[in-house]
Amino acid sequence: MTKILDFQNVTLERGERTILKNINWTTHVKENWAILGLNGAGKTTLLKMIHGDLWPTTGRLEVLGGVFGHTSIPELQRKIGWVSTALQDALHVGDRVEKIVLSGKFASIGVYEKYTQADVEQAKQILRQMGGAELIGKRYQVLSQGERQTVLIARALMARPQLLILDEPCNGLDLFARERLLQRVAKLAEAPDSPALLFVSHYTEELLPCFQNVMLLRDGQVIRQGKRTDLLTEAVLSDFYPAPIQTAALSEQRLAVYPR
Numbered sequence: 320m321t322k323i324l325d326f327q328n329v330t331l332e333r334g335e336r337t338i339l340k341n342i343n344w345t346t347h348v349k350e351n352w353a354i355l356g357l358n359g360a361g362k363t364t365l366l367k368m369i370h371g372d373l374w375p376t377t378g379r380l381e382v383l384g385g386v387f388g389h390t391s392i393p394e395l396q397r398k399i400g401w402v403s404t405a406l407q408d409a410l411h412v413g414d415r416v417e418k419i420v421l422s423g424k425f426a427s428i429g430v431y432e433k434y435t436q437a438d439v440e441q442a443k444q445i446l447r448q449m450g451g452a453e454l455i456g457k458r459y460q461v462l463s464q465g466e467r468q469t470v471l472i473a474r475a476l477m478a479r480p481q482l483l484i485l486d487e488p489c490n491g492l493d494l495f496a497r498e499r500l501l502q503r504v505a506k507l508a509e510a511p512d513s514p515a516l517l518f519v520s521h522y523t524e525e526l527l528p529c530f531q532n533v534m535l536l537r538d539g540q541v542i543r544q545g546k547r548t549d550l551l552t553e554a555v556l557s558d559f560y561p562a563p564i565q566t567a568a569l570s571e572q573r574l575a576v577y578p579r
């Protein structure tokens with residue numbers, strides 16, 4: 320099966336600190352992964368590495384068939400969609416929603432390049448597919464946080480990425496907005512042309528069944544990786560977290576974890 324990511328003994332050092340330690344991790348087309356980790360586990364650093372913003376200090380990293388050191392990073396970045404709340408600060412928030420989505424085609428913040436009516440229609444179509452039809456025509460700055468996240472996912476999809484990174488997309492969402500967003504993600508995952516999804520979170524209950532594979536990251540190290548059914552258990556998570564926990568089974572094979 321075609322590989323999406325291939326980390327072989329990847330380490331990242333900054334000064335005296337080793338931020339990521341001996342990461343060995345391979346993902347393939349049609350696999351959706353979730354990375355679970357507490358604050359400071361190294362999740363963002365790992366994502367920045369996948370996106371070519373940081374390079375391994377040692378080890379070999381291959382992303383979408385390109386080996387770091389032998390591949391064009393700008394070309395690689397065009398194949399990766401990245402949704403994070405940090406991106407919101409950089410957007411032209413006065414733009415209408417469809418223009419924000421359209422900017423994803425050019426991997427730019429605003430739209431500076433020539434676009435066609437077909438591009439605009441495509442942007443609207445993606446918004447509709449993401450359940451955001453009612454957002455068309457609105458200015459981004461008036462949207463709620465949940466609506467903004469939907470727009471950012473649509474924006475990332477505009478470039479038809481092979482890999483879509485969802486970096487803590489539920490941050491700042493209330494209970495119901497979070498469920499709406501997660502259901503949109505689940506629908507996206509079901510689409511035959513969906514990119515491989517990589518979902519990063521602090522919370523087990525956000526890990527939908529469409530994330531068949533899970534990585535548990537702690538202190539820059541992969542503690543466990545594998546099938547969600549094997550890893551999202553009280554026994555495994557009790558070993559993973561640094562303090563006692565209790566779990567509660569939710570619907571759709573989801574699991575909530577609380578400190579004991």
Ligand SMILES: Nc1ncnc2c1ncn2[C@@H]1O[C@H](COP(=O)(O)OP(=O)(O)OP(=O)(O)O)[C@@H](O)[C@H]1O
Pocket residue numbers: 333336338356357358359360361362363364365
């Ligand atoms: N450039 C850097 N120099 C030194 N330390 C760094 C650097 N970048 C990150 N770190 C440290 O590496 C660790 C991992 O950071 P990272 O932001 O990747 O964690 P995270 O899992 O994304 O955390 P959070 O969930 O809080 O966003 C942290 O302790 C952070 O302080």
